[in-house]
Amino acid sequence: MDMDKLVSLCKRRGFIFPSSEIYGGINGFWDYGPLGVELKRNVKEAWWHDHVTSRDDMVGLDCSIIMNPKVWEASGHLGGFSDPMIDCRACKGRFRADQATAVVFALGSAEDPASKPRFFVVGGIGDRDDVLKANEKGIEKAKKANKTAAWPETSETIRLDDATIADDRYALIPCPACGQAGTITRPRSFNLMFKTYVGALEDDSSVAYLRPETAQGIFANFKNVVDTGRVKLPFGIAQTGKSFRNEINPRNFTFRSREFEQMEIEFFCRPDEAQEWYQYWRDYRFKWYTGLGLRSDRLRLRDHDSAELAFYSTATADIEYAFPFGVSELEGIAHRGDYDLSRHQQFSGKDLSYFDEERKERFIPHVIEPSAGADRAALAFLCEAFVEDEIGGEPRTVLKFHPRLAPVKAAVFPLVKRDGMPEIAQKIVADLKRKKINAFYDEKGAIGRRYRRQDEAGTPFCVTVDGQTLVDQTVTIRDRDSSKQRRVAVDSIVAAVDDLVDGVETFTTD
Numbered sequence: 001m002d003m004d005k006l007v008s009l010c011k012r013r014g015f016i017f018p019s020s021e022i023y024g025g026i027n028g029f030w031d032y033g034p035l036g037v038e039l040k041r042n043v044k045e046a047w048w049h050d051h052v053t054s055r056d057d058m059v060g061l062d063c064s065i066i067m068n069p070k071v072w073e074a075s076g077h078l079g080g081f082s083d084p085m086i087d088c089r090a091c092k093g094r095f096r097a098d099q100a101t102a103v104v105f106a107l108g109s110a111e112d113p114a115s116k117p118r119f120f121v122v123g124g125i126g127d128r129d130d131v132l133k134a135n136e137k138g139i140e141k142a143k144k145a146n147k148t149a150a151w152p153e154t155s156e157t158i159r160l161d162d163a164t165i166a167d168d169r170y171a172l173i174p175c176p177a178c179g180q181a182g183t184i185t186r187p188r189s190f191n192l193m194f195k196t197y198v199g200a201l202e203d204d205s206s207v208a209y210l211r212p213e214t215a216q217g218i219f220a221n222f223k224n225v226v227d228t229g230r231v232k233l234p235f236g237i238a239q240t241g242k243s244f245r246n247e248i249n250p251r252n253f254t255f256r257s258r259e260f261e262q263m264e265i266e267f268f269c270r271p272d273e274a275q276e277w278y279q280y281w282r283d284y285r286f287k288w289y290t291g292l293g294l295r296s297d298r299l300r301l302r303d304h305d306s307a308e309l310a311f312y313s314t315a316t317a318d319i320e321y322a323f324p325f326g327v328s329e330l331e332g333i334a335h336r337g338d339y340d341l342s343r344h345q346q347f348s349g350k351d352l353s354y355f356d357e358e359r360k361e362r363f364i365p366h367v368i369e370p371s372a373g374a375d376r377a378a379l380a381f382l383c384e385a386f387v388e389d390e391i392g393g394e395p396r397t398v399l400k401f402h403p404r405l406a407p408v409k410a411a412v413f414p415l416v417k418r419d420g421m422p423e424i425a426q427k428i429v430a431d432l433k434r435k436k437i438n439a440f441y442d443e444k445g446a447i448g449r450r451y452r453r454q455d456e457a458g459t460p461f462c463v464t465v466d467g468q469t470l471v472d473q474t475v476t477i478r479d480r481d482s483s484k485q486r487r488v489a490v491d492s493i494v495a496a497v498d499d500l501v502d503g504v505e506t507f508t509t510d
């Protein structure tokens, strides 16, 4: 699938626009248009329903974005939430050192081992294969130009966050963007939190931060929820909301943004039951995505190896999706032990232990954290849904969203604008809306074009009022994916659409 086509469809049909576009936009920020806002709301509502309102071991929270800065001291974000960053003095580009690679070829030394070796160096963003591929032409040219020198098959791969690279070697590395050598700085730590000031004074005492994750608000409220919520272990606290990270390289459309929404759960349990709950959430979260239409062969559960694990975590897994730009993280599920509550207990001086009535024991609960991004999930659902196929020999673009996620559930058309057909169609739209089913009325253009427009918007069902409606009070209902149609009595159309969207019924023809 071509990402550019999806980005252009999103713009053209009002799913996602660059933020403040009339002023040239702002890198890493996006706005959701009329269809996009419905899609993202449906993602969040499906998540909230499936994890909070349909369960009896979960409660919700909605915390403020700006919190006491001590929260970020305790969580470790003030000290450690940073990426190594390199700058190019020439083109002013800024890159994450841990995502940049250089490949160093030694020239000449093989022919004359006594001579000082010369080097040919290529660089770029990505791993060794990405860099070799991006520099194919330059490498070929250098091979030809150095035909007298043996071209060693071996070459050295350098990750730019490696602090042990010698200065003379580092000076040879080209900037991943402009290609000039000797212009990039050494990696420097860059804190990803957005800083602001609270109150009239802009001094050190008024510094605050926009939250980089929603999770810490949950830990900070753990005691409040236990004291007031009549909750008993094991239980979870869920929160959705905006988070902010001053990402060095926002990219891949909304995948890496500077302002985004998270859907996070902290699931508190007894220490000896935590491993079981970790497995539970790892599987449950994977199935949530497949249940809403992501194909399991495009999804992967990747366990972190010991080098990748945070020091307090005994196990972490990422759910990854094969986006068109590569397999990338959708969500992380981490077994965080008692790290967070212990840290907040230490920094706040408040007792955050829990008394287990059944076992007559007091302890700090362990926590399993499934942490997902609403924008990344919406992007994965968009990528999965995007299909170019043919209907009756005609090419079409269609977004095959799961009906629960589709922005509009049903579009209703009068075949022609006369004989009372518009009135019947408008009444069906009003009836659907009264049942909280998002419906759309369209009377413009040929019926085939109206179907195509709804296919592109991802609307799963189209209802058409035609001549036969006036005779026998039935309408057609058309299925987006198969483009098949059947007739349904006007009286039962709302119930029929409701059942199809809910998945109680699947589409069949007469």
Ligand code: ATP
Pocket: 213, 245, 247, 254, 255, 256, 257, 258, 259, 260, 261, 262, 329, 330, 331, 332, 371, 372, 373, 374, 375, 376, 377
């Ligand atoms: P990455 O390695 O991609 O930066 P992360 O491991 O830092 O992500 P977490 O801190 O675990 O991410 O955040 C949990 C979830 O929040 C991610 O799985 C992702 O869905 C979402 N998320 C994190 N950063 C961003 C971002 N910059 N833009 C959009 N979503 C994000």
